[in-house]
Amino acid sequence: MANVLSYRPKAGEIPTEPGVYRFRDATSRVLYVGKAKNLRARLSNYFAPLHTLHERTRRMVTTASSVEWTVVGNEVEALQLEFTWIKEFDPPFNVMFKDDKSYPYMAITLGEEAPRVLVTRNTKIRGARYFGPYPKKWAVDEVIELMIKAFPIRTCKDSDYKRAMASGKPCFAGQIGRCFGPCSGKVTVEEHHAMVSRFVGFMQNQDRHMVGELVQEMKDASAAQNYELAARRRDQVGALEAVLEKSAVVLRDTVDIDVFSVVHDELAAAVQEFIVRGGRIRGVRGWVVDKELDMSTGELVESILQTVYGEGATPPREVVVPDLPEDATAMEEWLGTLRGTKVRLNAAQRGDKAALLETARQNAAHSLMLYKTRRTADFTARSQALEDIQEALDMAEAPLRMECYDVSHLSGTNIVASMVVFEDGLARKDEYRRFNVPESSDDTDSIYRVLTRRLAYLADGDDATEAGAAIAGESEAMREPEDDVLSDGTVEPTKRRKFAYRPNLLIVDGGQPQVAAAARALRESGVRGIQLAGIAKRLEEIWLPDSDFPVILPRNSEALFLFQRIRDEAHRFAITHQRARRKRDIASVLGEIGGLGPSRVAVLLKHFGSVARLRQASVAEIGEVHGIGPTLAATIHDHLASES
Numbered sequence: 001m002a003n004v005l006s007y008r009p010k011a012g013e014i015p016t017e018p019g020v021y022r023f024r025d026a027t028s029r030v031l032y033v034g035k036a037k038n039l040r041a042r043l044s045n046y047f048a049p050l051h052t053l054h055e056r057t058r059r060m061v062t063t064a065s066s067v068e069w070t071v072v073g074n075e076v077e078a079l080q081l082e083f084t085w086i087k088e089f090d091p092p093f094n095v096m097f098k099d100d101k102s103y104p105y106m107a108i109t110l111g112e113e114a115p116r117v118l119v120t121r122n123t124k125i126r127g128a129r130y131f132g133p134y135p136k137k138w139a140v141d142e143v144i145e146l147m148i149k150a151f152p153i154r155t156c157k158d159s160d161y162k163r164a165m166a167s168g169k170p171c172f173a174g175q176i177g178r179c180f181g182p183c184s185g186k187v188t189v190e191e192h193h194a195m196v197s198r199f200v201g202f203m204q205n206q207d208r209h210m211v212g213e214l215v216q217e218m219k220d221a222s223a224a225q226n227y228e229l230a231a232r233r234r235d236q237v238g239a240l241e242a243v244l245e246k247s248a249v250v251l252r253d254t255v256d257i258d259v260f261s262v263v264h265d266e267l268a269a270a271v272q273e274f275i276v277r278g279g280r281i282r283g284v285r286g287w288v289v290d291k292e293l294d295m296s297t298g299e300l301v302e303s304i305l306q307t308v309y310g311e312g313a314t315p316p317r318e319v320v321v322p323d324l325p326e327d328a329t330a331m332e333e334w335l336g337t338l339r340g341t342k343v344r345l346n347a348a349q350r351g352d353k354a355a356l357l358e359t360a361r362q363n364a365a366h367s368l369m370l371y372k373t374r375r376t377a378d379f380t381a382r383s384q385a386l387e388d389i390q391e392a393l394d395m396a397e398a399p400l401r402m403e404c405y406d407v408s409h410l411s412g413t414n415i416v417a418s419m420v421v422f423e424d425g426l427a428r429k430d431e432y433r434r435f436n437v438p439e440s441s442d443d444t445d446s447i448y449r450v451l452t453r454r455l456a457y458l459a460d461g462d463d464a465t466e467a468g469a470a471i472a473g474e475s476e477a478m479r480e481p482e483d484d485v486l487s488d489g490t491v492e493p494t495k496r497r498k499f500a501y502r503p504n505l506l507i508v509d510g511g512q513p514q515v516a517a518a519a520r521a522l523r524e525s526g527v528r529g530i531q532l533a534g535i536a537k538r539l540e541e542i543w544l545p546d547s548d549f550p551v552i553l554p555r556n557s558e559a560l561f562l563f564q565r566i567r568d569e570a571h572r573f574a575i576t577h578q579r580a581r582r583k584r585d586i587a588s589v590l591g592e593i594g595g596l597g598p599s600r601v602a603v604l605l606k607h608f609g610s611v612a613r614l615r616q617a618s619v620a621e622i623g624e625v626h627g628i629g630p631t632l633a634a635t636i637h638d639h640l641a642s643e644s
Contacts, residue, residue, distance in 0.1 A: 007066050008047045014040040015366050018078045019071040020085065023064035023093075030089040031064050035082040037075045043067065060093045070284050071363050073355070084281055106131040106140050108153075108200055114161060114181045114189055115196045116154040117144055131203050149239035150214075151199040153192065154181025202240065211240050255279045256316040257353065260308075261360035262300050263368050265568075269300050270368035272360040273308070277316075286363060288371045297323040302331060309338055318344045320353050322361070381558050382425030388559035389505070392551050393544065395531050399505035400424055403454075404566040405518075406509040407437070407446040408574035415439070417450040418574035421503075422566050431501070434577045444517035447508055451518050455525035458502060503530060509567050511536035511543050511550075519545040535567050593639050595632050603627055604636075615640045 019039045023032040023046075036042030046053075046061050053061070072078050109115045111127020119140045123130060148155065156164075156179040160171040164183035173179035182189045202210050218233035259274040273285040289304075302325035309315050315335045324347045325331055335343035348354040386398040393399075402422045409415040415437040421428040435453070437446050506522070508514045515534035522532055533551075534543040540560060541550035553560040596604075607625045608614040614622070614636070623633035 005047060005050075005061060007064070009043075009067065011040060011044065013370050014043055014069070015071050016040045017071045017362070018073070018075045019069050020078050020081045021067060021069040022085065022089075022091075023060060024066050024068070025063055026065045030085070030091045032060050032091050032093040033082055033085045033089065035075075035078040037078070039069050039071070043069070071359070071366055073359055073362075077359070081281055104137045104140050106144060106203070108196065108203075110196070110200070112158070114154050114183070114192055116156065116158075116161070116181065117148070117199070118155070119144070129200055146239040146242050147199060147203070148180065150236040151195050151202070152180030153196050153199055154183070155179045156181065156183065211237055214240070257318045257320055258316050259320040259353070259356050259360050260301065260304060261322055261357055261364045262297055262304065263361060263364040264297070264300060265368070268368065268371060270364040270371065271304055272364035272367065274356060274360050276356070284363075286367050288367060298325045301325050302327070305331060305335070309335060315339050315343050317341070318346055320346050320348050320357055322357060323347055382562070385425055385558035385562040388553070388557060389562065392542070392553060392559060393505070393531055393533060395504070397504065399503075399531065401501065401503045402505045402507060402566060403503040404507040404509070404570040405447060405450060405454075406567070406570035406574045407443050407450070408571070408577070409443075409446075415446055416574055416577050417446060418570050418577060419450075419454065420566060420570045420573055422562075422569075425562055427566075427569060432573055434573070443510065444513045447510070447514050448517040448521045451506070451508075451521035452525065455521060455527050458525065458527045505531045505533065507563070507566060507570075508532075508534045509570060510534050511541075515543045515545055535563050540564065593636055595635065600627055 016038050018035075018037050020033060020035050021039060021043060022030050022034075025031055034042070046057065046067075050058050050062070070081065072081055104119050104121055105123060106117065107120050107125055107128045107130050108117050109125060109128050111125075119137055144155075154161065156171045156173040160173065160179075161181060161183050164171040164174065168185075170184045171179055174181070174184035180186065180192075180195075182192050187195070198210070214233050214237050218230050218237065221227070221230035221233060255276055256278070257276045259276065261272045263270050268288050270288045271286065274281050275284070301321045301323060305319070305321075305325075315338055317339075319335065324345055328345050332343055332345050335345075346353065348357050386400070389395070390398045400423060404420050404422075405417060407415065407417045417435040417437055419433040419435070421431040433454075435450050437449060506518065508518045511534055515532065518532055518534070522530065532545055535541070536543060536550070540563075541552055542563065543550050553563070603625055604614060604622075608617060617637070619630070619633050619637045622628055622636055623630050625633075628636070
């Protein structure tokens, strides 16, 4: 028998947050459900050498074929979710959790003359109303302590109650203020029943209407100068608010909702669905989907709901999402048609549903990270991607070194470019480069100028010397401060060597025009043996020089994923540099003008887009900006004019 399990996840893939994990066999049957304060630390115990494991544990992990986990907010939520799934899936290896009595409940003995609240593991008390289960006894005690502050009811034992009622003397708990039943002598049996009804009503529904009623009573008492009553109502409100905030996993018994959370970037979207029935999470689904670029969260939500419910699933009365789609009303009508009754879409912002949505978001974020980590770190996937690129582009060898270029600007000004490097399918951030580009006519011109500069380093012999001299003589605007030119005009050898590594494949962000500009730079440089390609954002198509039709890679292929990764990394690096440069530009130019603080600088930038456009504006145009008066506008105009 192998000593290492084939499905063992890498340690870095497992989150360190609290959560619940499930082992499944080859038929997807849940074999074991467990909880953990730290998922990574807990799961590592199961993947120790097999001979060191307990016989039962070894049998479970060898029977299983996969493990999955769900992150929750805290350990209490993990315990509650673990119980729910043990009841739901009845896993064969969870023998110690099959007895309901292993979990405590809160019970209100409605069948008694004076009902009391207690903690119990006995679920067969006649006439009792149960709430729970709770993960630990202290969790029930904490809720009861808060609830009796809001709705004081009996807590003493039956023997103490009978003795107190017979003697007319409060029980010991009543004497110390821990019992508020009729035995305390402060309320009648009828008044106590009314308080019990409010206690049960709040525990059952947990809505904020009761909190609102108490707040109003507090205000009325304060207005009537009955400050003692107002203080009691204030304490009751605080206690109920604390109860409402106790759990993001378990909602009130009547809640049937589906919760969808979406975390996405330029390449993919991770979706996490929590299926809540009767206030409990009855199921969790998670998946990653390829997405079109520049899709909003609302658009993704619309697509997800169409996919999930269009495949036959019946929507509940309420669907909680991070953002409403643009046609939310139409979507609600469509979902209502599928259900047969009205369905509400809710973008929860606060309360228990928002907390549950946040828990789903954490799981979605982890899923997306895991998806990218696995695809990037998987040597087999990377090798397949490089082979597929070699075949698709008809290259002589696999592109072991790829460079990608992107241009970023602000409405035609503040133009910068980036170069990112991938070797063996992995980013080499120490080899990234940045370029500052003088005023350019368009993106194609910028691409041509940047690649002309970069390819000059690859010239051989005399060409290399001439290229180095040409680069040393370039305008300062075409260099980055930490780049390759020394004060005496010579090129630093170490910088040149690093910059001179030959790529197998040059990629530009764009379609035919950008590829044509890059091809012209490559042709004029005299450098041979480098493949050129461009990736267009609209349809994720690959363009080659002098080609009338693009290369279409399969949507889910590793080759396209690698193309997207390097393109988006180039875009990110260019944007980061452009923003940093713009901030330096603003700070250095506008920071010298008296009367311009950070807030006014921000308003000016938002209005004009850049210092270059602000410099072209008239005094009247500057004065139109909110917060900039005529005098300050004239000062700004004169200062910028003197700087030109």
